[in-house]
Amino acid sequence: xxxxxxxxxxxxxxxxxxxxxxxxxxxxxxxxxxxxxxxxxxxxxxxxxxxxxxxxxxxxxxxxxxxxxxxxxxxxxxxxxxxxxxxxxxxxxxxxxxxxxxxxxxxxxxxxxxxxxxxxxxxxxxxxxxxxxxxxxxxxxxxxxxxxxxxxxxxxxxxxxxxxxxxxxxxxxxxxxxxxxxxxxxxxxxxxxxxxxxxxxxxxxxxxxxxxxxxxxxxxxxxxxxxxxxxxxxxxxxxxxxxxxxxxxxxxxxxxxxxxxxxxxxxxxxxxxxxxxxxxxxxxxxxxxxxxxxxxxxxxxxxxxxxxxxxxxxxxxxxxxxxxxxxxxxxxxxxxxxxxxxxxxxxxxxxxxxxxxxxxxxxxxxxxxxxxxxxxxxxxxxxxxxxxxxxxxxxxxxxxxxxxxxxxxxxxxx
Amino acid sequence: xxxxxxxxxxxxxxxxxxxxxxxxxxxxxxxxxxxxxxxxxxxxxxxxxxxxxxxxxxxxxxxxxxxxxxxxxxxxxxxxxxxxxxxxxxxxxxxxxxxxxxxxxxxxxxxxxxxxxxxxxxxxxxxxxxxxxxxxxxxxxxxxxxxxxxxxxxxxxxxxxxxxxxxxxxxxxxxxxxxxxxxxxxxxxxxxxxxxxxxxxxxxxxxxxxxxxxxxxxxxxxxxxxxxxxxxxxxxxxxxxxxxxxxxxxxxxxxxxxxxxxxxxxxxxxxxxxxxxxxxxxxxxxxxxxxxxxxxxxxxxxxxxxxxxxxxxxxxxxxxxxxxxxxxxxxxxxxxxxxxxxxxxxxxxxxxxxxxxxxxxxxxxxxxxxxxxxxxxxxxxxxxxxxxxxxxxxxxxxxxxxxxxxxxxxxxxxxxxxxxxxx
Numbered sequence: 001x002x003x004x005x006x007x008x009x010x011x012x013x014x015x016x017x018x019x020x021x022x023x024x025x026x027x028x029x030x031x032x033x034x035x036x037x038x039x040x041x042x043x044x045x046x047x048x049x050x051x052x053x054x055x056x057x058x059x060x061x062x063x064x065x066x067x068x069x070x071x072x073x074x075x076x077x078x079x080x081x082x083x084x085x086x087x088x089x090x091x092x093x094x095x096x097x098x099x100x101x102x103x104x105x106x107x108x109x110x111x112x113x114x115x116x117x118x119x120x121x122x123x124x125x126x127x128x129x130x131x132x133x134x135x136x137x138x139x140x141x142x143x144x145x146x147x148x149x150x151x152x153x154x155x156x157x158x159x160x161x162x163x164x165x166x167x168x169x170x171x172x173x174x175x176x177x178x179x180x181x182x183x184x185x186x187x188x189x190x191x192x193x194x195x196x197x198x199x200x201x202x203x204x205x206x207x208x209x210x211x212x213x214x215x216x217x218x219x220x221x222x223x224x225x226x227x228x229x230x231x232x233x234x235x236x237x238x239x240x241x242x243x244x245x246x247x248x249x250x251x252x253x254x255x256x257x258x259x260x261x262x263x264x265x266x267x268x269x270x271x272x273x274x275x276x277x278x279x280x281x282x283x284x285x286x287x288x289x290x291x292x293x294x295x296x297x298x299x300x301x302x303x304x305x306x307x308x309x310x311x312x313x314x315x316x317x318x319x320x321x322x323x324x325x326x327x328x329x330x331x332x333x334x335x336x337x338x339x340x341x342x343x344x345x346x347x348x349x350x351x352x353x354x355x356x357x358x359x360x361x362x363x364x365x366x367x368x369x370x371x372x373x374x375x376x377x378x379x380x381x382x383x384x385x386x387x388x389x390x391x392x393x394x395x396x397x398x399x400x401x402x403x404x405x406x407x408x409x410x411x412x413x414x
Numbered sequence: 415x416x417x418x419x420x421x422x423x424x425x426x427x428x429x430x431x432x433x434x435x436x437x438x439x440x441x442x443x444x445x446x447x448x449x450x451x452x453x454x455x456x457x458x459x460x461x462x463x464x465x466x467x468x469x470x471x472x473x474x475x476x477x478x479x480x481x482x483x484x485x486x487x488x489x490x491x492x493x494x495x496x497x498x499x500x501x502x503x504x505x506x507x508x509x510x511x512x513x514x515x516x517x518x519x520x521x522x523x524x525x526x527x528x529x530x531x532x533x534x535x536x537x538x539x540x541x542x543x544x545x546x547x548x549x550x551x552x553x554x555x556x557x558x559x560x561x562x563x564x565x566x567x568x569x570x571x572x573x574x575x576x577x578x579x580x581x582x583x584x585x586x587x588x589x590x591x592x593x594x595x596x597x598x599x600x601x602x603x604x605x606x607x608x609x610x611x612x613x614x615x616x617x618x619x620x621x622x623x624x625x626x627x628x629x630x631x632x633x634x635x636x637x638x639x640x641x642x643x644x645x646x647x648x649x650x651x652x653x654x655x656x657x658x659x660x661x662x663x664x665x666x667x668x669x670x671x672x673x674x675x676x677x678x679x680x681x682x683x684x685x686x687x688x689x690x691x692x693x694x695x696x697x698x699x700x701x702x703x704x705x706x707x708x709x710x711x712x713x714x715x716x717x718x719x720x721x722x723x724x725x726x727x728x729x730x731x732x733x734x735x736x737x738x739x740x741x742x743x744x745x746x747x748x749x750x751x752x753x754x755x756x757x758x759x760x761x762x763x764x765x766x767x768x769x770x771x772x773x774x775x776x777x778x779x780x781x782x783x784x785x786x787x788x789x790x791x792x793x794x795x796x797x798x799x800x801x802x803x804x805x806x807x808x809x810x811x812x813x814x815x816x817x818x819x820x821x822x823x824x825x826x827x828x829x830x831x832x833x834x835x836x837x
Contacts, residue, residue: 025734025738026731026734026735029727029728029730029731029734030731032727033724033727033728033731036720036723036724036727037720037724040717040720044717079539079550080533080534080539080540080541080550081539081541081550083534083539084534084537084538084539085539087534087537088537088538118502291714292714292717295457295461295714295717295718295721296717296720298453298454298456298457298718298721299457299720299721299724301453301721302450302453302454302721302722302724302725302728303724305446305449305450305453305725305728306446306450306724306727306728306731308446309443309446309447309450309728309731309732310731312442312443312446313443313735316443
């Protein structure tokens with residue numbers, strides 16, 4: 001009589017389950033080994049991902065995913081010689097360039113110039129040292145996530161008349177005004193009086209630099225304080241997120257027209273694209289992953305050995321039973337699938353427990369680490385797949401031993 | 415009753431034989447249990463070895479700058495990197511401070527000066543060229559004549575600068591070993607010439623390769639040193655200065671205090687103003703690095719230890735199976751007068767035997783893999799230190815005893831009557 005494949009598998013799994021349950025302790029320990037390994041791997045993966053996501057979130061505040069910067073030179077990832085060449089060839093970017101860009105933006109790009117330097121900011125007898133003073137325009141609000149908690153950002157009118165107004169970051173607000181409402185109060189930047197018109201929410205830090213020590217003032221006011229900067233950076237963004245490739249092309253074309261570059265001539269300005277800005281965080285996470293991955297794989301390897309042993313013992317103890325069943329007509333394949341099923345069952349159960357433990361550990365660690373951590377569905381799926389295939393690998397040797405049981409000798413066994 | 419008079423030594427010997435017997439009678443199962451521990455120990459020992467080697471190599475990098483020296487710089491941190499925003503407004507130290515420190519400091523033996531030329535001067539990248547070979551991985555430095563003596567660098571060939579060469583702004587150079595290889599291949603650099611920023615220099619010395627480094631990299635080997643006076647003449651805008659203050663033997667702390675006082679006076683700092691410069695020693699730099707690397711190392715070793723814990727679970731598993739299978743035997747032994755302590759000891763020793771065998775094999779495998787990795791991966795060292803071997807063996811023993819305790823105490827707690835009835 002031939003049984004269907006399905007019912008044969010169901011029977012194999014049933015047998016495996018009975019065998020696993022009959023030897024509770026060793027099943028438990030085998031599963032525990034897999035659980036520890038799977039939990040470790042899942043926690044490492046999600047921990048690294050959580051860190052990378054956190055850094056991306058904060059750096060997106062400084063540099064959104066559809067933001068790009070027109071700048072004189074991007075110095076990262078080029079040789080010293082190429083950098084020196086660019087510094088000689090690329091002219092500084094000035095306010096007139098930004099006006100030109102604006103005039104030919106055609107509604108496809110929003111531009112905001114930015115000049116930055118550090119300076120002390122004071123209010124009364126309190127001082128905040130080395131604040132990051134940024135001279136910019138009203139348009140920056142449309143480009144960067146500035147997170148205004150109170151008040152408003154610079155207006156177009158204030159920008160044009162170089163008004164002495166400032167929007168301040170959360171650290172500066174708390175250091176200078178300690179709980180009082182800063183709006184309407186005065187701060188002094190490099191000795192000149194600015195009226196506070198807006199306060200930012202707490203932003204965190206990006207790439208190790210705090211985003212909460214900014215003081216935003218109109219670019220023309222900045223130039224009156226510190227003189228014209230050597231070169232401006234121009235932050236840019238497409239108002240429509242789908243149009244960012246077109247916006248980049250638009251910016252390049254406009255700049256080339258402004259600089260009167262002939263077709264074929266190299267650009268004498270650089271574009272800093274979001275991918276390049278993000279590269280740094282990803283590289284760190286990648287390196288940490290490169291070190292952590294082999295170490296946690298070793299844990300899984302050790303766990304496979306434990307399950308192999310558990311299954312091997314089970315096979316050895318049932319040698320007589322296996323011999324009798326073989327004598328009664330059970331096929332080799334049947335025995336093999338039964339042993340593999342037992343190993344996989346232990347491994348998958350262990351994997352399930354490991355995934356749950358990882359979720360609990362991540363939830364507990366979330367608060368003190370200040371990261372948002374949780375298991376993604378994809379992690380759960382491949383963790384269980386990894387556990388299942390570990391079971392198959394672990395069961396392979398015991399299954400072979402079971403299939404080769406000598407029927408006569410096994411029955412004679414006492 | 416023999417059990418009463420037996421010494422613990424014979425008891426241990428008997429338990430050990432029982433353990434060996436049991437391991438022998440179940441070779442496949444014991445092998446797998448041992449294999450689990452091997453994997454755990456290999457992971458822990460190799461990770462520890464790699465961390466220890468990186469740390470030692472980096473520590474050596476700073477020790478090679480002279481352990482008796484105090485380094486004075488106007489910024490906190492790496493002199494080859496740009497200033498942080500907080501310190502951007504600090505003024506560099508002046509080379510002339512060296513004379514004042516040497517004159518006024520009673521615990522100061524000698525002061526050397528290093529002036530660091532930035533890689534890009536007047537929008538031009540600095541490169542070193544000799545014939546057809548040109549490299550831009552070069553760090554140009556001006557050095558006082560006594561620099562090599564104070565910093566203690568070894569020469570592969572040639573000599574240090576003389577005072578006269580510095581005063582006359584002579585066009586002479588001393589090259590690091592990597593730079594010498596890049597410019598002259600395997601030939602000796604001494605006596606050859608090179609071109610730097612359009613001027614020709616004659617190489618008078620070549621330093622020996624440094625032993626320390628970060629993954630095989632040590633930028634001291636890429637240094638192109640020219641006399642201080644020559645830097646003042648050719649690169650007049652350069653003012654990034656590091657002072658190397660060598661103390662008299664055993665007087666480093668005093669030299670440190672004197673340096674701080676003298677520099678504060680030279681910088682005209684008031685009594686309530688903070689230092690606008692940073693003093694450090696190779697030890698203080700290494701300590702700072704150790705603070706950071708200890709945290710990274712702890713997390714990494716903890717991660718590696720997971721494998722060992724799983725190996726321990728494997729041992730516990732085998733022991734539980736062993737105890738269950740031998741229930742009748744244990745019952746018999748207990749019935750004819752074996753003490754519970756003896757049964758406990760027997761199984762603990764069996765567990766310890768398995769795990770220590772695994773530990774020993776693991777250490778051997780780790781040693782071998784360390785040699786292979788060091789051999790094949792350049793700039794990577796995984797030589798296993800002796801303490802890591804001892805720690806690995808101790809850890810495996812500890813894991814074995816811990817993992818064996820639960821099964822062993824189950825065995826010792828068996829009721830002899832029940833155990834004899836067990837089928």
